[in-house]
Amino acid sequence: MLKTPVLRLATLCATLIFSLAFACQSGGPPEIRAERVVMVSFDGVGADLAWRWIADGTAASPDGLRGLAESGFSAERLRMVDPTLTAVNHATLATGRNAAGTGIVNNWYRHPGTSIIERISGFTASSDAETLWEAARRSGLTVATLVWPGADGEAPDRRGDFGAVWPGPPLAASELLDLEPGTAGTTGEVPSADGLAPLLWRFEVGLGSADPKSVTALVALVDSNPDGRPRYDAAAMRLENASDWSYVGEMEWFELGFEAQGGRDDRSRSYGAWCKVLRIDRLDGGLRLYVGGAHRLRAYPEAFEDRLTEAIGPWPGEPDREQLAAWWLDLAAGIDLDTFLEQSERLDRYLDRMAEWVLAEEDPDLVLAYHPSADEYQHASLITDELQWAFSPGRALAAREGLARVGRSIDASVKALWSVLEPERDALVVVSDHGLVSIHEIVRPNMVLETAGLLKIASDGRRLRIAADTPMVATASGAAINLYLNLEGREPDGVVSSSEAPDLLRRAARAFADLEVEGRPVTEKIFTRAEAVAVGLDSPNAGDLVVFLAPGFAASAGLDGPNHEPSRYYGQHGYLAAHDEMCGMLFARGAGIKKNRRGEIPATAVAPMVARWLGFEMSTPGGGPE
Structure with missing residues (x-):
């Protein structure tokens, strides 16, 4: 929904009038109001980790984390509330209240008066305190929630004007396929050089109770290089009901895209499953194939979901932690670290495109966005302790290098967001909900x-x-x-x-x-x-x-x-917030934000700070830096 210039001017004037009233109550607002605020949470990036990335050059872009630290507002530590869990602290970041104030006391908890065996997800529970998206909309502003934890779109108080939500379990789970030459047929549809006949396999992706109940894919091995040496070196892929083949080499990705109506769908939707050729037996023709989970984008309202899916495609899926866990213990099993990191980077770039498209096409006043990559990685790979099952010096080194690669991807996301904002009128706020420590x-x-x-x-x-x-x-x-x-x-x-x-x-x-x-x-x-x-x-x-x-x-x-x-996984959080390792990060840059580096700031200060920069007041006010 693009705002007309008249509507934008009216909204800004109303905001400025309200800001003057608020200034009288608060002792003076910043000199400049932000016309638009984008707050993005990078789950699991602890304060110490963020500052380390800035210091060692992992986050090197002048438009990324380093630029925010050098030119904007920052805190040495953002002290989270107890317990240091994702649902709890995203509720705090959105309300300015602790767990007692929001009622969201864990990722999973109980309500009094319900059966002892019933439990509630903190990600789909309504907060007892007013959220930023509620307060902003009450003040006449337009809000987009982009996969923000707690804004699942299922209740009026858990949605903005439009947004994307966490998609939940895949329609089809990921799997590893070892395709042997003895089970292959052949085909004349794809060329193969040096007299080497193509090898062809069919495999089904089961979709459970969906319509259709499965899709069938074809994969063929060929020799793509007419150099006089017969060697299988490429794979050709297509769905059975499609006509065009896609060609990929070893360690390359391709997407299987199809239409299906899952159990939660009211009509047929666009799904995608990202797959990777992990190994080609060049002489005999064997093939190892990773078939990723099948996902779709979920968003609200429906017309917005259709437009967003057309623009950026189906949800690409999260990094596959279970398959990586298998690899850490047996290098012949699961998916390797590079494959996991490629999945993580793909999701970061997808979320970047989502935010960029929403800012360009919908022009909201407030955007709350979310990236899970650092949290996903550290749960699977925070290997630092000799007590850990998978520990060895070599694995610890690989895990440390992988975490740096996650940092570079996050820095690229910050840079991408900053590049589409207008510093004179927009503010970018970068936060996180907790750090992680290694577990054994x-x-x-x-x-x-x-x-x-x-x-x-x-x-x-x-x-x-x-x-x-x-x-x-x-x-x-x-x-x-x-x-x-x-x-x-x-x-x-x-x-x-x-x-x-x-x-x-x-x-x-x-x-x-x-x-x-x-x-x-x-x-x-x-x-x-x-x-x-x-x-x-x-x-x-x-x-x-x-x-x-x-x-x-x-x-x-x-x-x-x-x-x-x-433990078969290696990083966790939820510990007492008094541990410095559980502190999150806070950086901000743009209109109305003075260059200022503070020591420690409570997480309860973030929502009132964002509200003040946009010129409205939370109904449950808290403190915040001016």
Whole structure:
């Protein structure tokens, strides 16, 4: 929706009038208001990591992070709220309130008064506090939310005027295919040099309950170089119902694009699956093929989704952490580090194009955008500790170089955004939600409760589940755990009386306090709900006990296996915000922003700061730098 010059002028005048009123209340606004603000969150880029990238030249562009640090506003550390989780801190960045103020106390948690076995995602929950997109729209401004966590578009208070949302699970999962020459046919549709007959395979991509239920792809190996030496060196690809072949070499990518109606779709949509030729047996003709997950772009409203999909294509998918985890332990398995990083960079460039298109075509006043690449990478590859399962000096070096490559991609995204803004009227704000630390052990909190006789597990013959009459249950993400009593009078089918509750809580606290791995305490801190006010978690949504694990340990939701075991992934967050490693970054540049470098700023200051730069006020005000 392009604004006309008259509408833009009217909006700006109204904003300036409101700004003058706000200035009288706040002791004076900045000299210049930003007409448009773009705030982008790079998930998982801790403050120390961001400043290291600037110092060592990883982020070298004068229009990237270094330019923001040298020419704009910055903080040495952005102190996040507890727990240092993605859903929690994106709610804080959007509201200026801590977890008690938003009610979003974890990535996964419970609401009081619901069944003990029900849990809520913090990514699809409404905040108790007004968000930036609500306040901006209330003030007559236009807002785009581009995959911002918590703005899922499913409720009026969780959407801007238009936006893209996290697409969720793929229509078809990724897979690795080893195609052997003995199973191949041949074809005359594609040429092959030096007398070497093409080898042809068909493979199906299953789409579950979608319409169609599968798509069939053809892949042929050929000799593309008529040099007198018969060698397979290229692959030709097409869908069975298509006519044109695409040619790629070893270690090159191609996209399978098709139309399908998935279970969540109201009509046929455009899907894409990015695939890569990992290995060609040049002599015998074997082929190893990675087939990526099939995704589509999800956005709102529908007409906006159609236009955006036509402009930038289907969602390319996230980096494949499970396949990389397999590779770290066995270099012959999964996908290699370069392949994972190429997926990460593809997603960064896709999100860059999304923001650029929205700014050019829709001209919103406020854009909230999101990139997951640093978080995805560090969960899979923060290999720094000899205690980690995959650790070796060589792997640690490769992982460190990979993280630098992620930094260069993020710097390219910042540069791309800055290049399409107008510094005289626009402001770019770059933030993150937490840092990460390396982990070596996972803990299953529900198994800890079960061992202590505080949790009941049932089975339906196919899988284990938590019994409805369990005395307690744990919900967790990262290093933050909420322990809930199944309390009579509070939960619909509560089984724990008020007289029993104190003893059960003491037993649960003791079970976690006593938990050790080779003499190392697993738990850093345990709070009752009343004590949790000290870390901003005095919310009815928080557990009756709130447990924070010590760095090096992370929680898992599993109901089978031991209480703890070595982790097959290597980076995590959710630890107490008092750890400097959990601090996020804050940089800003553009109209109305003075060159200024601060020490530490609370994450609760960001939303009021953005609102002030755009000339409106949050209904739940907080502090912020002028």
